[in-house]
Every structure is written in C-alpha cells, then in structure tokens.
Amino acid sequence: MNPCDLTAIEARDAIRRRDLSPVDYARALIERVERVDHAVNAVVAADFDRVLDDAREAEAALASGAELPPLHGLVFAVKDMIDVAGLPTTFGSPLFAENVATRDDPIVAAMRRAGAIPLGKTNVPEWSAGGNTRNVVYGVTANPYDLAKTCAGSSGGSAVALACGMAPLATGSDTGGSLRNPAAFCSVVGFRPSPGVVPGGDRGIAALPLPTSGPMARTVADAGLMLGILARPDRRDPYTAVIDGRTLWAPERFASPGRVDLATLKIAVTEDFGFAPTEAIVRSAFRRAVAAISPALGAVDETSPDCSGADDIFSVLRAVMFLGSHHRRVVETPDRVGPNVTANVAEGLALDAVAIADALTRQSAYYRAWQSFFETTDYILCPAVTVSPRPWRELYPAEIDGRPTRSYYHWLAMAYAATLAGHPAITIPCGRDALGMPFGLQIVGRRHDDAGVLAVAAELERVIAGTSGLEPPQPDLAALENAPPLKDAEGFRDFG
Known part of the structure; x- marks a missing residue:
C-alpha cells in the first residue's frame, strides 16, 4: 500500500515499529501533492524542504530511542485561516495576499508538540465566508469526484487534501458547517466539537461561540486522535473551563472513546430539522442510508428538536460577528x-439593538428546547448538507428544488441547526447519492458528549463499511493526475 493511503493511526504505528520512515512518509505525501493537486488546487502554499527537514528530525528522534510524542512523524494540512510560521496566511483575501506568518497558531503549535509536521496551507473562501471554496488570491478548489463541482467550504481545501491522500489529518473550522459540509462533499470526516473543547483564544467576539476549530480526517478514529491534541487548556476562551491547569473534559477520551452498543440507544432521525431547505436527492439518499443501517440501531423515531426561528437567529448572530470583524475593511477597501x-x-448594519437582543433571547430558548429534547433522545441522525454538490462556478445555491434560498448561507441550514444549540456534530462518509456524488451522514449528540458522538460515529462507520451500497467512495487518482490544470479553467479566480 502507498503510505499516503494509510490512516493516521496506521502510519503512526508503522513509524513506531520502524516499518515506515518519517522521511519516506513525508516524501510520499509530497509526491501525491505534486501528482494530483494541479487538478484540484487544495494545497495553496507549502515549503516542502522544511517538511523534509522536520521529517529528518523525526527520524533522528526515532533512531535515538527517545520517548515519542503521540503524533510523531505524522503530517497534517492546515487551513489558510491560521498561522504556520514562515508560510502565507491570506484568509483568501487580497488584502493579505502578501502576509507571511511569523509564528505558529496555538493549534499548529500543539500539533507540533505532539510530533506532527505541517504539510502546507489549504484553500478557503475569502474569510471562510461561504460554502464554496474559491477566492481571488488562490482561485477555486474543485471536488475530486467531479472537477466541475464544488468541494463546499469553508474547509474545502482541507477536505480535498484528505480525500486525495495528501495528508491523513487536517485542521478545519466551522460556523455554519465549514467542517461538516466539505467532509460530506468529499467523503471524509469532519467533527465540530462542543464550544470550548478546542479553544478559540482569538475569537473576535468571545461571548459568541458559533465558530470553532476542529479535526478533519479520513476515519473517525483519526479525528478522535487529533481532537485529543487540539482539546487543551486555554483560559483565553471563556467556554474552555480550566481548573488546576486541566479542562473539565479528558482529552485522552477522544482518542479512545470506547465501544457503544447502537441497539441500546434512542435515535432521532430527521431529513430537515423541520426547517432546512433540503433537496429531494438528499432526502432520498438519507432515507436509503437509514433503511440500510436501521437493523443495527435500537429505537428510531422520526423527530427533531424544536428549531423555531433558526434561520432568523443565525442570520442575526452571523451578521453581528461579521460586522465586528469586517466593517472597517468593507468601508475602507x-x-x-x-x-x-x-x-x-x-446585514449587520441594518440591525438595531432590539433585533440583536431578540436574536440572543430566542437563541436562549432554542438552546433550552434542545436540552429538553435530549432528555429522551441520545443522538440525532440527519443529512450533513441540504444539496448534492453543485458546479463551483455557482457562488452559492440560489434555489433548491425550485424554491429560492434566503441568503448565500441558507443552504447550510442542516449544519447550523446544531451550531445554534452548541452541540457536537460529526459528518461521516455514507456512500453516494443518485448523482454518484459522496453523501455524508451527520450525527449530533448532547452538549459536551463529544466522546459519545465519536463512539457512535465509529460504530456507524463500521456498519456502513459492511453494508453493500454504502461504501465510502474514493477519488480516481489516475484521472486526477491526467486532468488539465484547474488554474486554466474559465472563472478559476473569480469571486462570483
């Protein structure tokens, strides 16, 4: 097997057994990038000489017999929203096209301490705003299963890099599904943790925990392994409780969440949370998946929490966040x-104090409705995204099954339902839809039941792997290698 196609845990174990050299591993991943990235444009900045230097250091430590950190010799991709010292951090914005980071972001620093090596930066929409990974700095990132279609976003470059075997782990972040949506479109795993589990010490409005970073990988176990590193004490995030230097959650549980008997659980299933504008093709794929895996489940009920006002609440809170972060840029440039x-x-400028207060009050009621719902339900299964992948030239779905959407982010409603309540949610690969594109199953759990969500996702991953017709697809690497450069496509670097 090509080392690129090993899971993170398989690669880590092979390195520890000295069956795989960290240098050979890094070279294989670099070669994969050089073979196929021209077709998808996922890795937009890298210093491969430094990657190899870091790999040589990892190999020397291995040879010395020193105690090895948990991710020793592994390689990870980094979303272009956080800093890697010496590499550009552009945020997909022309205002930062020449910006080169002078330090590592705390997430990157934590991964380095754990022994992992940054491969390079992955593409994003401008400021991670939107579900289509394209910007004027680096252009578009294409879906590896259909190069004419979007990989979603905003962590689209990370999802594509994972799907193509350019790295076994990748960083991502999520407000309205930015981890989960591209994971679904690219047949990989994206996990949005509970607020504060992965600290956001530089979040612009600290009191609003809608955005969070989280792990992306090709398997649930790998995502849990990475989450155990990302979940660390940091008092700068008011949602990260730190007592005596430790968090309230044990990071080691994420890497080893244990087994769970699916038949003992009370599972809710919903196609739309009662409000998300879900495409018929997605509903059909979801019903087919639920029917196939139901024999492994216990009590299943078609129901969902009360999501009244979700669209309005999310639009107001999102607008407040963007107004706080970007008002000056919009005015001045x-x-x-x-x-x-x-x-x-x-949208933010059109709000008054009454509208903002109303949204915050309604979000409080929304949160409490979800807590009441989970008193009698263990987990929710639902689609990850409302639509099948669309052409990347479409900035966003302006309509779904003939009905107009409210905004460029309305089609992300299936994901922001859980965001508003602050519940952990994971997307796992679950076969293909009727158009042959990857389909993602979303699992939502109780607030702070992050380890439980990982455990249930791992069990469902096993069920799916053994269910005919639900096998996770893999991209055709030979076709990608022979594809023309994406940069030559019309509209490659357009905004809209």
Whole structure:
C-alpha cells in the first residue's frame, strides 16, 4: 500500500515499529501533492524542504530511542485561516495576499508538540465566508469526484487534501458547517466539537461561540486522535473551563472513546430539522442510508428538536460577528472585499439593538428546547448538507428544488441547526447519492458528549463499511493526475 493511503493511526504505528520512515512518509505525501493537486488546487502554499527537514528530525528522534510524542512523524494540512510560521496566511483575501506568518497558531503549535509536521496551507473562501471554496488570491478548489463541482467550504481545501491522500489529518473550522459540509462533499470526516473543547483564544467576539476549530480526517478514529491534541487548556476562551491547569473534559477520551452498543440507544432521525431547505436527492439518499443501517440501531423515531426561528437567529448572530470583524475593511477597501463578506456586513448594519437582543433571547430558548429534547433522545441522525454538490462556478445555491434560498448561507441550514444549540456534530462518509456524488451522514449528540458522538460515529462507520451500497467512495487518482490544470479553467479566480 502507498503510505499516503494509510490512516493516521496506521502510519503512526508503522513509524513506531520502524516499518515506515518519517522521511519516506513525508516524501510520499509530497509526491501525491505534486501528482494530483494541479487538478484540484487544495494545497495553496507549502515549503516542502522544511517538511523534509522536520521529517529528518523525526527520524533522528526515532533512531535515538527517545520517548515519542503521540503524533510523531505524522503530517497534517492546515487551513489558510491560521498561522504556520514562515508560510502565507491570506484568509483568501487580497488584502493579505502578501502576509507571511511569523509564528505558529496555538493549534499548529500543539500539533507540533505532539510530533506532527505541517504539510502546507489549504484553500478557503475569502474569510471562510461561504460554502464554496474559491477566492481571488488562490482561485477555486474543485471536488475530486467531479472537477466541475464544488468541494463546499469553508474547509474545502482541507477536505480535498484528505480525500486525495495528501495528508491523513487536517485542521478545519466551522460556523455554519465549514467542517461538516466539505467532509460530506468529499467523503471524509469532519467533527465540530462542543464550544470550548478546542479553544478559540482569538475569537473576535468571545461571548459568541458559533465558530470553532476542529479535526478533519479520513476515519473517525483519526479525528478522535487529533481532537485529543487540539482539546487543551486555554483560559483565553471563556467556554474552555480550566481548573488546576486541566479542562473539565479528558482529552485522552477522544482518542479512545470506547465501544457503544447502537441497539441500546434512542435515535432521532430527521431529513430537515423541520426547517432546512433540503433537496429531494438528499432526502432520498438519507432515507436509503437509514433503511440500510436501521437493523443495527435500537429505537428510531422520526423527530427533531424544536428549531423555531433558526434561520432568523443565525442570520442575526452571523451578521453581528461579521460586522465586528469586517466593517472597517468593507468601508475602507470595498473593492477588495468579496460579495459574501460585504453582504454579511450590510446585514449587520441594518440591525438595531432590539433585533440583536431578540436574536440572543430566542437563541436562549432554542438552546433550552434542545436540552429538553435530549432528555429522551441520545443522538440525532440527519443529512450533513441540504444539496448534492453543485458546479463551483455557482457562488452559492440560489434555489433548491425550485424554491429560492434566503441568503448565500441558507443552504447550510442542516449544519447550523446544531451550531445554534452548541452541540457536537460529526459528518461521516455514507456512500453516494443518485448523482454518484459522496453523501455524508451527520450525527449530533448532547452538549459536551463529544466522546459519545465519536463512539457512535465509529460504530456507524463500521456498519456502513459492511453494508453493500454504502461504501465510502474514493477519488480516481489516475484521472486526477491526467486532468488539465484547474488554474486554466474559465472563472478559476473569480469571486462570483
């Protein structure tokens, strides 16, 4: 097997047994990038000489017999929203096209301490605003299963890098599904943890924990392994409780969440949470998946929490966040800010204090409704995304099954249902839809039941792997290698 196709745990164990050299492993991943990335444009900045230098250091430590950290010799991709010292951090914005980081972000620093090596930066929409990974700095990132279609976003470059075997682990972040949506579109795993589990010490509005970072991988176990590193004490995030230097959650549980008997659980299934504008093809794929895995489940009920007002609440809180972060940029450099960010700032400027107070109050009721629901339900199964992958030239789905969407982010409603309640949610691969594109199953658990969500996801991953017709697809690497450069496609670097 090509080392690129090993899971993170398999690669880690092979390195520890000295069956796989860290240098050979790094070279294989670099070679994979050089073979296929021209077709998908996932890795947009890298210093491969430094990657190999870091791998040689890892190999020397291995040879010395020193105690090895948990991710020793592994390689991970980094979303272009956080810093890797010496590499550009552009946020997909022309305002930062020449920005080179001078330090590692705390997430990257934690991964380095654990022995992992940054491969390079992965592409994002401008400021991670939107579910289509494209920007004027680096252009578009294509879906490896159909190069004419989007990989979603905002962690689209990370998802594509994982799907193509360029790295076994990748960082991502999520507000309205930015981890989960691209994972679904690319047949990989994306986990949005509970607020504070992965600290966001530089979150612009610390009191609003809608955005969070989280792990992306090709398997649930690998995502849990990475989450155990990302979940660390950091008092700068008010949602990360730190007592005597430790968090309230044990990070080691994420890497080893244990087994769970699916037949003992009370599972809710929903196609739309009662409000998400879900495409018929997605509903059909979900019903087919639930029917196939139901024999492994216990009590299953078609129901969902009360999500009244979700669209309005999310739009207001999102607008407040973008207004706080980007108002000055839109005012001072309007020609260098894209349409999604501009639209969010305009929404924020149209709000008054009453509207903001109302949204915060309604979110409180929304949260409490979810807590009541989970008193009698253990987990929710639902689609990860409302639509099958669309062409990447479409900035966002303006309509779904003939019905207009409310905004460029309305089609992310299946994901932000859980965001608003602050519940952990994971997307795992679950076969293909009727168009042959990857389908993602989303699992949502109780707030702070992150280890439980990982355990249930791992069990469902096993069930899916053994169920005919639900096998996770793999991209055709030979076809990608022979594809023309994506940069030559019309519209490659357009905003909209």
